[in-house]
Amino acid sequence: MTFISAELHVEIEYLNLGFVNNTMGLDIEPTLEQEICKGQLEDEKLNEIAENIVLGKSPGFRIDEDGMLWFKKRICVPAVKTIHDTILREAHDSAYSIHPRSTKMYLDLKG
16 A cells, blocks of 8 residues: 655645556646637637638637647637636746746745
8 A cells, every 4th residue: 555645645636636546657638738628619719710710811820630729839728717717826826936026936945
């Protein structure tokens, strides 16, 4: 039986990962990317853009081989509050996020 620290358990839950018993591997999937792709299908504005791509009326936009809608080199994020909240949380709560004139990263790495 394997035990993990409480801190590691919290990190695993935060990353939405889990363990499968009796296996020797770990599968990791980009769940945020999947949620964005699913949300794009439900977003009326993004669906309109996707339709216009076919007609050649959406310059700069493209759909990749996985069906993800992009504007130039940026993923088009649908207007879904949970997705926006996740992106903001990742950007601000990460140990590697930092704001100009801030010592957050230094304090996170030091602590």
